[in-house]
Structure formats: structure tokens, C-alpha cells
Amino acid sequence: MKKHTLVALIFFLVFGVVQAQHTGGKYDREKLEAARVAFITTRLDLKPEQAQKFWPIFNVFNDSREINLKEMSELGKGKDLQLSEAEAKSRIDRKFEIQRKMIVDEEKFVKDLSGILTYNQIIQLNGLSREFARHIYQRRKDDDRK
Known part of the structure; x- marks a missing residue:
């Protein structure tokens, strides 16, 4: 139960930070970094x-x-x-x-x-930075349409 709560919290942090970042066309680098850390930590299921x-x-x-x-x-x-x-x-x-x-x-x-890490986690890590960048790009694109 504790693990599921932590995962949910991290996901909410990632999505909340991503939403809060877009201010007048600029992104808060610190918040973006925190979102990236949360995203990778969650996806790799790091202890x-x-x-x-x-x-x-x-x-x-x-x-x-x-x-x-x-x-x-x-x-x-x-x-x-x-x-x-x-x-x-x-x-x-x-x-x-x-x-x-x-x-x-x-x-x-x-x-x-x-x-x-396990070698499986290392392999997963390889694509996570690109996946995060795509995610941010898509969120920004969606926000610009609104």
C-alpha cells in the first residue's frame, strides 16, 4: 500500500509540475528538473x-x-x-x-x-529521457492549443 501511495504521489508531482511550468512561454528549470527526476525514479521503480x-x-x-x-x-x-x-x-x-x-x-x-540497478533497469533508462522530453513536448503542445 505504501509503495502504491508513493508511486501515485510521484505521478501527481510530475504532472502537476509539468502543468505549473508553463508561465508566459518560459519554463522553470528547477521544476522541470524535479519532474524529470520524479518521472525517471517512478519509471525505473527506484528504491x-x-x-x-x-x-x-x-x-x-x-x-x-x-x-x-x-x-x-x-x-x-x-x-x-x-x-x-x-x-x-x-x-x-x-x-x-x-x-x-x-x-x-x-x-x-x-x-x-x-x-x-539491474541490467533491465539500465536498458529502460536508455529511452526514458527521450520519453520524458516527448511527454513535455506533447503537454506544451496541448497547452498551446487551449
């Missing part, structure tokens, strides 16, 4: 002791991943400009370096998590 160990590892990995993805995105900018062959090659080489680093980082992340 409190798992969550306590999981989130610091996840946050470090996620921050690093976002930095790498942003850098890769920056490498693709200016594609309409005429790049020298050397600059184009340099950008491609850097992209591959970043991708290799991301693979190494993800392998370490999975290894670190394997002592905290």
Missing part, C-alpha cells in the same frame, strides 16, 4: 537507497553527455560556409573523437550503475 546512489552518477554522466552533444552540434554549424578541406577534415576528426569519448563514458556509466 530510496538506489535513488540516492543513482542520481549523482546519472547527473555527472548526463552533464558530460550534454556538453559533448553541444560540441558536436557546434561542429556542424557553418555548413553553408565554404570550409577549407583541412577545416572540414578537422571537424570530422573531432566529431569521431567526441563519439569515441561518449562510448567510453557510457561504458563506464553502465559499469558504475550495474552495482546499483
Whole structure:
């Protein structure tokens, strides 16, 4: 009974926070982060002791991943400009370096998590960030129609 109450509370928190976030076209980053934490915690069915160990590892990995993805995105900018062959090659080489680093980082992340989560939970985690983003996008789209 206690577990069901906790799950219901987390779901209400996620949906309540998502609804309360949209204020004049801007989102409260803190509330969005709290909703993301609740969403992932609930979907993975994390126990409190798992969550306590999981989130610091996840946050470090996620921050690093976002930095790498942003850098890769920056490498693709200016594609309409005429790049020298050397600059184009340099950008491609850097992209591959970043991708290799991301693979190494993800392998370490999975290894670190394997002592905290089951491998099934780790696989589920892979799609949860995208699922959360889709959920937020859909909620915003629905709110804009109202």
C-alpha cells in the first residue's frame, strides 16, 4: 500500500509540475528538473537507497553527455560556409573523437550503475529521457492549443 501511495504521489508531482511550468512561454528549470527526476525514479521503480546512489552518477554522466552533444552540434554549424578541406577534415576528426569519448563514458556509466540497478533497469533508462522530453513536448503542445 505504501509503495502504491508513493508511486501515485510521484505521478501527481510530475504532472502537476509539468502543468505549473508553463508561465508566459518560459519554463522553470528547477521544476522541470524535479519532474524529470520524479518521472525517471517512478519509471525505473527506484528504491530510496538506489535513488540516492543513482542520481549523482546519472547527473555527472548526463552533464558530460550534454556538453559533448553541444560540441558536436557546434561542429556542424557553418555548413553553408565554404570550409577549407583541412577545416572540414578537422571537424570530422573531432566529431569521431567526441563519439569515441561518449562510448567510453557510457561504458563506464553502465559499469558504475550495474552495482546499483539491474541490467533491465539500465536498458529502460536508455529511452526514458527521450520519453520524458516527448511527454513535455506533447503537454506544451496541448497547452498551446487551449
